[in-house]
Amino acid sequence: MAEKISAVKGMNDIAPQASAHWEWLESQLRTLMQRYGYRNVRTPIVEPTALFVRGLGEVTDIVEKEMYSFTDRLNGEELTLRPENTAGVVRAAVEHAMLYDGGQRLYYMGPMFRHERPQRGRYRQFHQFGAEALGFAGPDVDAELILMACDLWQALGLQGIALEINSLGQPSERLAHRQALIDHLSQHMDVLDEEARRRLHSNPLRILDTKNPAMQAVVEAAPRLMDYLGEASLAHFNGLRAILDAHGVSYRINPRLVRGMDYYNLSVFEFVTTELGAQGTVCAGGRYDGLFEQIGGKAAPAVGWALGMERILELLKAQACLPAVPVPDAYAVVPNAASMPIVMPVLRQLRGMGINVHMHAATAQGMGSMKSQFKKADGSGARVALIFGADELAQGQVAVKPLRAPEGEAAGAQTLEALSALAQWGPGLRVR
Numbered sequence: 299m300a301e302k303i304s305a306v307k308g309m310n311d312i313a314p315q316a317s318a319h320w321e322w323l324e325s326q327l328r329t330l331m332q333r334y335g336y337r338n339v340r341t342p343i344v345e346p347t348a349l350f351v352r353g354l355g356e357v358t359d360i361v362e363k364e365m366y367s368f369t370d371r372l373n374g375e376e377l378t379l380r381p382e383n384t385a386g387v388v389r390a391a392v393e394h395a396m397l398y399d400g401g402q403r404l405y406y407m408g409p410m411f412r413h414e415r416p417q418r419g420r421y422r423q424f425h426q427f428g429a430e431a432l433g434f435a436g437p438d439v440d441a442e443l444i445l446m447a448c449d450l451w452q453a454l455g456l457q458g459i460a461l462e463i464n465s466l467g468q469p470s471e472r473l474a475h476r477q478a479l480i481d482h483l484s485q486h487m488d489v490l491d492e493e494a495r496r497r498l499h500s501n502p503l504r505i506l507d508t509k510n511p512a513m514q515a516v517v518e519a520a521p522r523l524m525d526y527l528g529e530a531s532l533a534h535f536n537g538l539r540a541i542l543d544a545h546g547v548s549y550r551i552n553p554r555l556v557r558g559m560d561y562y563n564l565s566v567f568e569f570v571t572t573e574l575g576a577q578g579t580v581c582a583g584g585r586y587d588g589l590f591e592q593i594g595g596k597a598a599p600a601v602g603w604a605l606g607m608e609r610i611l612e613l614l615k616a617q618a619c620l621p622a623v624p625v626p627d628a629y630a631v632v633p634n635a636a637s638m639p640i641v642m643p644v645l646r647q648l649r650g651m652g653i654n655v656h657m658h659a660a661t662a663q664g665m666g667s668m669k670s671q672f673k674k675a676d677g678s679g680a681r682v683a684l685i686f687g688a689d690e691l692a693q694g695q696v697a698v699k700p701l702r703a704p705e706g707e708a709a710g711a712q713t714l715e716a717l718s719a720l721a722q723w724g725p726g727l728r729v730r
């Protein structure tokens with residue numbers, strides 16, 4: 299036998315059982331987006347590397363060490379598998395002048411790629427669902443996005459997801475804070491770990507985000523960006539708070555919430571849970587008014603969030619919120635493959651009537667005994683088995699055997715009804 303080939307480390311297959319849950323979650327998300335008037339946008343998975351280097355910032359975790367970048371062998375282009383999709387959506391909005399007559403509310407979903415250490419809730423190919431409101435300047439849209447996420451938790455039946463918010467102000471305000479922060483941190487060089495020392499002058503704000511317990515006290519005592527915000531930034535933040543308060547949404551102001559990409563300004567937020575171990579952030583986002591210009595577009599305000607599908611699904615599982623996987627209405631038991639020319643048109647007519655039917659089919663071992671077919675029928679979760687035995691077919695009949703009681707009865711009755719209707723204008727089959 300040839301040597302087996304396995305999937306790339308940190309990249310997962312999603313088998314049908316789990317995939318059914320993904321599809322359910324995706325449909326919940328689509329419904330939510332329609333409620334709020336967000337429309338789907340689909341951008342390429344591969345983008346020019348420059349988009350992320352310029353969009354996300356050179357001294358960010360993602361650009362420094364997590365991107366799958368490569369040179370196209372055929373034409374030498376520098377390309378990257380998208381590590382996130384905000385930059386891609388903004389690129390598309392600029393490229394197609396989507397904001398020419400006002401704002402755009404958009405959503406996307408799909409795989410993202412980051413070369414991280416694979417662990418629970420952290421993969422190298424993972425999936426995000428994101429919502430982006432482009433061209434809107436006020437805190438009302440920041441609030442809309444947050445409320446949308448709150449509605450989602452409710453629709454999914456999830457509990458215990460806490461909201462944290464912060465304001466990163468404007469670049470000029472960050473600059474003033476930055477110097478104070480560097481001064482403070484410089485006084486504690488002995489406590490700073492290697493990464494923090496490296497970042498001290500390149501991206502000191504990110505040091506506030508450290509998970510290193512040894513640095514907590516120093517970071518806790520650091521000057522707060524909030525104290526450097528000007529009037530307009532504070533008004534935006536208070537505007538957001540007023541709307542959240544009006545909805546009774548509870549949140550914690552976390553002055554150390556800084557987020558991983560350079561493009562954020564003003565409102566930033568995260569939804570976190572304690573139920574997923576170290577990877578507790580399930581949804582995160584904020585305002586990024588500078589990104590359009592950064593990637594060569596006309597300045598436009600924007601705000602958005604992205605949620606990690608794998609983490610949401612794991613939380614749904616932990617809280618027993620996942621729905622039952624859909625099962626077929628009927629499973630056709632066909633003892634003799636030679637009767638397929640009679641059986642298959644009947645099944646097709648049933649499907650045309652809205653009934654989901656699985657047909658038994660021969661494997662390499664053949665059709666299998668009646669007993670094994672019934673076992674398959676049972677295992678499929680179908681509500682009824684349709685038996686196309688030789689006796690039945692000889693009399694122009696199909697036997698309907700309920701497999702599930704009591705819920706099976708209603709579905710069985712519905713199938714029977716459809717079958718009876720079929721008998722009237724079908725190939726002369728009667729239901730037994």
Ligand code: ATP
Nearest residue numbers: 414419420421424558579580581582604605606609
């Ligand atoms: P983290 O701090 O967990 O690394 P992040 O700040 O890098 O998250 P974002 O880039 O804001 O995350 O992505 C939004 C969401 O996507 C995260 O909140 C998380 O739910 C999910 N996510 C990010 N990276 C991964 C990954 N490697 N595997 C699975 N999900 C991820």
Ligand code: MG
Nearest residue numbers: 359360414558
């Ligand atoms: Mg990360």
